[in-house]
Amino acid sequence: MARIPEVVVAMDWGGTWARASVANKNGQLLWDTRLPNVVGGSKEQLLEDAESVLRQAIDWCGERQIAGIGIAAAGPIDADTGTFYAPPNLAVLDGVSIKEMWESKLGYPVFIGNDANLAALGELNYGAGLDARNQGRPIRTLVYVTVSTGVGGGVMDRGQVLLGANGMASEVGHMTIDSSEGAPRCQCGNTGCLESLASGTSIARAARVRLNDPGLLPSSLAGHDVESITAEAVFAAAAQGDRLSQSVLDGVVWALSVGLTNLLHLFNPDIIVLGGGVTRGLTEAGLLGSINDGILQRAMSERHKNFSLASSKLGDSVGMIGAASLVWQELGLA
Numbered sequence: 001m002a003r004i005p006e007v008v009v010a011m012d013w014g015g016t017w018a019r020a021s022v023a024n025k026n027g028q029l030l031w032d033t034r035l036p037n038v039v040g041g042s043k044e045q046l047l048e049d050a051e052s053v054l055r056q057a058i059d060w061c062g063e064r065q066i067a068g069i070g071i072a073a074a075g076p077i078d079a080d081t082g083t084f085y086a087p088p089n090l091a092v093l094d095g096v097s098i099k100e101m102w103e104s105k106l107g108y109p110v111f112i113g114n115d116a117n118l119a120a121l122g123e124l125n126y127g128a129g130l131d132a133r134n135q136g137r138p139i140r141t142l143v144y145v146t147v148s149t150g151v152g153g154g155v156m157d158r159g160q161v162l163l164g165a166n167g168m169a170s171e172v173g174h175m176t177i178d179s180s181e182g183a184p185r186c187q188c189g190n191t192g193c194l195e196s197l198a199s200g201t202s203i204a205r206a207a208r209v210r211l212n213d214p215g216l217l218p219s220s221l222a223g224h225d226v227e228s229i230t231a232e233a234v235f236a237a238a239a240q241g242d243r244l245s246q247s248v249l250d251g252v253v254w255a256l257s258v259g260l261t262n263l264l265h266l267f268n269p270d271i272i273v274l275g276g277g278v279t280r281g282l283t284e285a286g287l288l289g290s291i292n293d294g295i296l297q298r299a300m301s302e303r304h305k306n307f308s309l310a311s312s313k314l315g316d317s318v319g320m321i322g323a324a325s326l327v328w329q330e331l332g333l334a
Contacts (some may be wrong), residue, residue, distance in 0.1 A: 005067030008327040009057040009108070012115060012319035013050055014074040015089025015149075020053035021317075022061055023324035025333070027126030029317055031060050043092040054106060067331055068109040069102065070323030072118040079167050082112040088150075088187060111326045115319045117161045117170060119275060119312075120144035120154030122322030125334070127313035128273045129156075141269040144312075145172055145260070148276030150187075151195040155267055173199070175262055177255050197255035200231035200278050206248045207234045219244035235281040252278070253287055257294025264295060264304055275312030283311050 007030065011020045021032035033056055035049050054069065075087025082099030084090065103110045113121075120142060123129055129139045142156040151173030155162040162169050173195035174188050183192030184202065196202050208226050210216045220242050221229055238245035260272055274288070282288055292309045299305045314321050328334040 003065045005065045005331075005333065007061055007064050008067045008070055008324045009054060009061070010070045010072070010320040010323040010327070011050065011054060011057075012072045012317075012323065013090070014115065014319075018046075018050040018053050019320065020057040021320045021324075022057050022064075023321065025328060027122070027321050027324065029320065031057070032317075032320070033057070037090075041092070043096060046090065046093060047096070047098070051102065051105065054102070058106065058108075066108055067333060068111060068327040069106065070118070070325075070327040071098070071110065071112040072115040072319035072323040073112060074115050076168050076171075077112060077114055079111075079113050079163065082110065085168070109327075109331070111323075111330045113161065113323070113326055114152075114154065114167075114170075115322075116144065116146055116152035117154035117163070118322030118326055119146060119314075119318040120156045120170075120273075120322070121161055121325050121329070122314055122318045122320075123273045123275075123312060124156045124159070125325045126321055127318065128271060128310045131310075131313060132271060132308070137270070139270045141267055142271050142273060143263050143267055143269040144273045144275065145263070146276040147198055147200075147256070147274060147278040147282075149200050151193075151199050153263070155269075157267070172259065172263060175259060177258050194255060194259040198252045198259070198278065203231040203234050203248055203252060203278065204229050206251060207245065210244050210248065217244040217247060221245065231278060231281065235285060238285060249282075249285065249287065252282070253290050253294065256291050257298065260291065260309075261295050261298040264299060264307060268304065269307055271308045271310060273310050273312055275314075275318055279311055 007022050017034045019034035021029045023029050035053050038045050074089045076085040081097050083097040084093040086094050099110050124142050132139050145153045153170045153172030155170050174193045176192050177194050178192035184196040185191050186193035186196035207229050211226050220237050234245045
């Protein structure tokens, strides 16, 4: 008699870390480890290190029956083949296909998705979506947006991830928010993208630009090495009443209000969930309410206003929990 699978192995593979875990069907992480990506590492080095943390997770499981392996990967990736397409934070992996390779090497079915898409799946099944269901509010459509070093997103509709024709849907960080001539340039090559206006990288850049303009507000940040200023420093200064830093965050609130209103009109969600380090900073600064107000002011109808804005319940484990959820779902064991 076949044993019932007890656990899955999940990995969140981004530009900084390869992090692997073992999860059960309740979305609980039973064990995890991480390995930093080698700065400037080769394709072979990154693949070897990622495979090593997966093997550690498999070894930890011992006699536990493993259902499969789920991978949440940063950047555009084909979910069917596990092929990377110009991932900005894992650039040397462009064109590399990992699904068949790891299924052959590791001996388990491998399921793969973009990290933001799988974060949306994790939040629906085990995070903000579960909280809503427990309160008697079933979730039909959930939009997840991560605001961190970059900005990404995922959309769940009727329990399914919206992938698009080529699996590249929901690149919400690259919708145009500011079309003016002076709009900041984004890493994608365009100007005025949401990512170029609301990410942690953009917050630091906006502060540096303002500090280099002698006509703008005085700031406690002026005592710092301007090029070393981070988003964290801007949040800290704003909390102490620094007007320049507060003006930078006002710009972030405006950009997110516009961008999230666009998503509201496109997808008509029951709930928008925000995750990532910048979201934590905005939450601690008490600015989520201002973002919500900005969305409501722009919403085109009363029915569009029937949504809730929430911060992620799963923190920095959201990608791994989503990857685990993908395995259970794809195998029909959810």
